Amino acid sequence: MTTRFAAGDRVRARPADPDGHTRLPRYVRGHVGEVLEVRATWALPDEAVRGVSRPEPVYTVRFGAAELWGSGLHSVILDLWESYLEKA
Amino acid sequence: MSGGHAELPVAARVRALEERVIAAGLTTDAELEEILAGVYASASPVNGARMIARAWADPAYRDRLLADGNAAAAELGFAAGVRGYLLKVVENTPRVHNVIVCTLCSCYPTSLLGPSPTWYKSFAYRSRVVREPRAVLAEFGLELPEDTEIRVWDANSETRYLVLPLPPPSADGLDSDALAALVSRNGLIGTAAR
Numbered sequence: 001m002t003t004r005f006a007a008g009d010r011v012r013a014r015p016a017d018p019d020g021h022t023r024l025p026r027y028v029r030g031h032v033g034e035v036l037e038v039r040a041t042w043a044l045p046d047e048a049v050r051g052v053s054r055p056e057p058v059y060t061v062r063f064g065a066a067e068l069w070g071s072g073l074h075s076v077i078l079d080l081w082e083s084y085l086e087k088a
Numbered sequence: 089m090s091g092g093h094a095e096l097p098v099a100a101r102v103r104a105l106e107e108r109v110i111a112a113g114l115t116t117d118a119e120l121e122e123i124l125a126g127v128y129a130s131a132s133p134v135n136g137a138r139m140i141a142r143a144w145a146d147p148a149y150r151d152r153l154l155a156d157g158n159a160a161a162a163e164l165g166f167a168a169g170v171r172g173y174l175l176k177v178v179e180n181t182p183r184v185h186n187v188i189v190c191t192l193c194s195c196y197p198t199s200l201l202g203p204s205p206t207w208y209k210s211f212a213y214r215s216r217v218v219r220e221p222r223a224v225l226a227e228f229g230l231e232l233p234e235d236t237e238i239r240v241w242d243a244n245s246e247t248r249y250l251v252l253p254l255p256p257p258s259a260d261g262l263d264s265d266a267l268a269a270l271v272s273r274n275g276l277i278g279t280a281a282r
Contacts, residue, residue: 025242072220076240
């Protein structure tokens with residue numbers, strides 16, 4: 001499966017607010033992070049709950065505390081499906 | 089599972105969900121019982137502690153643990169317990185401290201840590217540890233040096249995280265049982281030094 005992003009890329013979590021199930025947490029939406037690695041290829045949860053199988057690349061992305069909260073020195077790292085991301 | 093829990097409103101919702109799933113032919117009461125019995129019979133932080141103790145004593149195992157947590161767990165007999173997810177082990181160093189959360193719900197590697205503690209499932213932990221980890225860890229009694237980098241791992245996908253704590257200063261000469269006894273469940277989550 002081709003990947004749109006690679007380790008080192010800066011990506012933005014889409015500022016979406018879907019009606020149904022998603023695993024894109026609110027606190028990262030609209031924020032810019034750095035791709036650490038391609039984690040795996042998994043079915044997009046937003047579609048899986050509707051019975052649609054849509055496997056896509058999942059990226060481990062690091063966000064700085066200052067970016068997320070305006071202050072702080074720590075990082076928050078989580079996995080984001082390719083559909084959740086856009087190039088920053 | 090316990091008399092106290094069965095009276096809670098959420099228990100009624102769980103039973104309703106079970107009945108719907110069973111009625112749809114997706115599983116059976118017996119299968120659910122078997123799964124739960126297997127999980128709760130074997131799920132324990134003793135399992136995670138064994139993996140940590142082995143990593144402390146054996147640098148090659150440590151490397152394998154960090155490269156492929158599922159395979160490393162299987163080496164010690166935990167293959168069945170980690171089958172449903174991707175196990176990622178994150179290593180503490182003198183410069184870096186890792187802590188785990190699931191902000192969306194309360195996922196974590198139950199088979200290696202035992203049933204999750206109430207605080208891990210609380211809104212307070214899930215909302216605060218991503219925002220102010222240093223303060224939250226201090227409330228657990230873990231005061232980290234100012235220059236320690238904190239990494240908070242949010243288990244929002246199929247990945248489940250386990251922290252590899254720093255070995256104690258006196259690790260040399262201890263056998264694997266003694267080393268494992270030094271590892272707590274909170275150390276594996278990251279709310280304790282080890």
